[in-house]
Amino acid sequence: MTEDSRDTLLPLPEHVAIIMDGNGRWAKSQGLERVDGHRVGAGSVRAVLEESRRLGIRYVTLYAFSTENWKRPEEEVVALMSLFIKHLEQELPLFLENDIRLRAIGDLERLPSEVRISLQDKIERTKHCESLDLLLAVSYGSRNELTRAFRSLSKRIEQGKLSASELTEEMITDSLDTAGIPDPDLLIRTSSEFRISNFLLWQLAYSEIVVTDVHWPDFREEELNNCIDRYRRRKRRFGGLEEVEHV
Numbered sequence: 681m682t683e684d685s686r687d688t689l690l691p692l693p694e695h696v697a698i699i700m701d702g703n704g705r706w707a708k709s710q711g712l713e714r715v716d717g718h719r720v721g722a723g724s725v726r727a728v729l730e731e732s733r734r735l736g737i738r739y740v741t742l743y744a745f746s747t748e749n750w751k752r753p754e755e756e757v758v759a760l761m762s763l764f765i766k767h768l769e770q771e772l773p774l775f776l777e778n779d780i781r782l783r784a785i786g787d788l789e790r791l792p793s794e795v796r797i798s799l800q801d802k803i804e805r806t807k808h809c810e811s812l813d814l815l816l817a818v819s820y821g822s823r824n825e826l827t828r829a830f831r832s833l834s835k836r837i838e839q840g841k842l843s844a845s846e847l848t849e850e851m852i853t854d855s856l857d858t859a860g861i862p863d864p865d866l867l868i869r870t871s872s873e874f875r876i877s878n879f880l881l882w883q884l885a886y887s888e889i890v891v892t893d894v895h896w897p898d899f900r901e902e903e904l905n906n907c908i909d910r911y912r913r914r915k916r917r918f919g920g921l922e923e924v925e926h927v
């Protein structure tokens with residue numbers, strides 16, 4: 681359903697997932713290096729979190745680094761890893777002031793130990809927060825996440841703790857890195873690309889997708905609100921005939 685003029689709007693999305701794209705293109709358009717795009721993009725992360733908290737959005741998932749991003753030149757990977765550490769150190773007060781709990785999803789074993797340690801430290805120090813959950817997808821790929829989930833379920837079958845015929849969708853959902861988190865209502869992708877890029881393939885089954893032409897470093901409060909307005913003018917039927925607000 682396209683966005684239209686409606687009398688009734690959907691409620692605010694409970695869970696917003698974002699593919700933060702266009703840092704490189706933004707940097708090029710400014711005559712800067714790609715890494716400068718990532719640095720300015722970190723400012724957008726802060727702006728989006730503050731605005732999400734102000735609006736009352738309960739879950740925000742940010743695609744910060746994919747399993748495919750390991751193929752980028754070493755120099756860019758190293759710059760991104762140190763940016764993650766710096767950003768996490770710098771933003772801890774913001775997390776605590778805004779009651780934001782950090783959680784990480786992805787193949788975390790692949791991360792350099794300093795990144796893992798910094799992440800674990802912030803996860804531990806924000807675990808009491810409960811107004812907004814920030815899920816940082818780092819070294820994340822949905823196929824990798826599903827493979828890990830299927831391996832752990834297969835192990836239970838091999839051990840005789842579960843039979844194949846008893847396997848349910850809920851068991852798969854509960855074996856993912858996002859266990860316990862409701863599926864995203866809204867997926868935003870910046871920078872005009874119409875792709876899912878191996879992000880939350882299972883969880884996005886009925887999410888509304890909004891693509892904006894704004895590059896991530898320029899994505900601030902105003903554009904987040906524009907995307908949410910576009911979402912709220914949609915109709916959601918989840919495959920049925922009746923319009924519903926949530927599954």
Ligand code: FPP
Binds near residue numbers: 700742746
């Ligand atoms: C995609 O743009 C962006 C990334 C691969 C990295 C995202 C990282 C940040 C926004 C940095 C800050 C994040 C945190 C959590 C501190 P691209 O490089 O693929 O852009 P392009 O498609 O224009 O080349």
